[in-house]
Amino acid sequence: MEASRPNVRIEQLQKYYQKNWKNIEKDYFDLLRFQSISSEAEYQPQIRACASWVVHYLEQMGFSVELWESEGHPVIFAAHLKAGHEKPTVLIYNHYDVQPVDPLELWESPPFEPTVKNGNVFARGAQDNKGQLTYVLQAIKALIDEKGELPVNLKLCIEGEEEMGSVSLMKIAKTKQSQLKADHLFIVDLGIPDSKTPAITLGIRGILAMTVEITGSFGDLHSGDHGGVVYNPNRALAEVLGKLHDSQGKVSIPGFYDDVLSLSEEERNEICFDFDEAHYESSFGAKTIGGEKEFSPLESSWIRPTCEINGISGGYAGTGFKTVIPAKAMAKISCRLVPNQDPEKVFVLVEKFFKEHIPTGMQIKIEKHHGGGPATRTTPQSTAVLAVAQAYTEVFNVPCKFIMAGGTISVVTELRKNSGANTVMFGMGLSEDQIHAPNEHFGLERLEKGFLVIARSLELLGAG
């Protein structure tokens, strides 16, 4: 492909975007206003309303749309298959649900009232994933508006439970293989290293999430009478959690690293491990001292498994003081997993470790949460990856890099298996976007670039 043609095409698409900006903004903001928090039951009506809005939007573009129902929130499946048999089929994955908004008092503007400040849109879901869904929808709309047709056969899978582990879609996907069938699978829920550098994500980590509860007595006890007599569950918990890592930052659970598959030299050379330590520290106010000492921060985040304590609770933690020895203490723990680690097998190791490190006479209960899954890696040589990389390069005017991500999209493995497609994982997120946190935001410049990348990727795949 010569350099001039795509640049002209990018300019045409930019013109469309600018001309239609008011409508795009309106649609984006309408979508953001739905309080589609999937993990909290009271938002059920808002989840439904949000799904209806997306369904209606797709139907107006000429998609045939289905709602796949399970126990939880519906999966939106839409198809636009008019490009003809000789054209490839692309399946695009997004989600319309969002994370809870607590702590609300830390938001500088209301989480469900999109607010623009310095070129950024602030709202829950502004990036994750309604912003990314918006540029996907707008790119498709632009292609249809301009030419009355799409360059490929297109399927969309937009779920409502990503933020709670994709429980429904994980089940449903197995039963919908013929509908999910595609040549290329776009997972549009990822990011780029910085706003000037395009990148495709070749690997994401898996996850195993657990709740551990230690019980020491029938009820809470007074720490005057019982202090020094009973074994405080907070102490038992701290002692076992304090043993999870050794002095080199490695997870101490026996067997934890047994199945870890290292990157080959060839794979390693494809990946850009560039990392701006000073920028990271000033962005997050945190030193990069949490990983295994023999690995760099990005190696620790991308190619090494972890065991993190996501929550601890036991006894009185309010204002003032209460001299209590709690009956129970609790921790939420998650392991991020790398290729070849089996979540079920790791769970057994973790459970064994905890049970072995609790004082005799105390009770311990470990429960595995739904929605975990293994790690995913993709090859940088697939047609899908090459097309998206080309689109990125055209839009950013610099070569597209290959990176990895430390996070997890559990459903990727299921979608990949049941669609039979080559997967490409990408997106326009930045680590500074505060997703899952107060003041989540997304840059308007990146919204436009995402639009251009999707439109160009589909065109490039359609052109063969």
Next chain:
Amino acid sequence: MEASRPNVRIEQLQKYYQKNWKNIEKDYFDLLRFQSISSEAEYQPQIRACASWVVHYLEQMGFSVELWESEGHPVIFAAHLKAGHEKPTVLIYNHYDVQPVDPLELWESPPFEPTVKNGNVFARGAQDNKGQLTYVLQAIKALIDEKGELPVNLKLCIEGEEEMGSVSLMKIAKTKQSQLKADHLFIVDLGIPDSKTPAITLGIRGILAMTVEITGSFGDLHSGDHGGVVYNPNRALAEVLGKLHDSQGKVSIPGFYDDVLSLSEEERNEICFDFDEAHYESSFGAKTIGGEKEFSPLESSWIRPTCEINGISGGYAGTGFKTVIPAKAMAKISCRLVPNQDPEKVFVLVEKFFKEHIPTGMQIKIEKHHGGGPATRTTPQSTAVLAVAQAYTEVFNVPCKFIMAGGTISVVTELRKNSGANTVMFGMGLSEDQIHAPNEHFGLERLEKGFLVIARSLELLGAG
């Protein structure tokens, strides 16, 4: 004193109690209905109403009453000094405030609606300390009703902040030495080993309470992107808390035991260390495995200092799961102290230990809470102790034992110093009373026995 006279007297007092039982019960229940929770600002009016009720009650008995005001809740000081100069002056300490009632859902009857079940009164404060205050008031009332006078000069100090560290009284006591001046000081906020065994408490532990907060980043972080990169504050906290005790159950903080004064052989022989392990385990559902291995459960509770983790909190601990690395993690810690340990000095040791065990690059803040204080011990040979022991023996018909307690009444040291009195610490509590917990209760049989013990103790002291 021969055996027959006191028994006759006990019978007379019992007759009075039974005859007046309906009024006693009404007064007790009226007092329990006040929601006099001292630590929560919204209960301020109830605290005041409760204080007014007590003031009125004492005035009706002929006491002259003052409210000692400070920033917090008023101290009730009442005096009845008509016994004459040749009679001793007794100062009795109680408190009218109570602990919060959370978690409310675990109460089997409303905490401020006294409910009688199997001879026990269930309510917040039923024992601690409104039950004990009730039998003190009723014993005084009985003596006045019967004889129109009291056998001793009597002063009452009834505070409203015991459950929040006696902050006001600790300050005020220094300025009220002439009013507090007494020969004997009764601290009526303690207990007996079981319902058949009378006992006086010769020692209570001191306390030092602290909040530790560890900060790792500006805000909460996603554990996918940042897991294995930053040092999770939950992990840093667990690691340092996990090092607080060694494998022998000893507190690992260097210097922690340096100033601990051991019991002499003579002191030890006075104390009853009897302990029913099976009864303890079946009452509380907890093994007695929390102390230093070289000490018995009661030694650990009474004569050894502790370091307990009263609360931990960090990250997400609700239902489901949130893949967060919290910005902060927090623990509430308290040390129970034994004689010769200085709370200020121990705080410096604890602070140093925490600061030394936190990874470089993380922030730590340790704050000391108000209301701590050193341990208290009393001699078993004082006139006050001998009189109360005699009264206990008469009432229970078995010899009175000497015990200790693991808890703390911070204000004892101040009251003792500023009254110049010999102290005797006692009461009718049982460890099963669920004080500070849901379903607090007090036995009606013990209410009557407490009444008898107070009345007889005052008579015995008055008789010289």
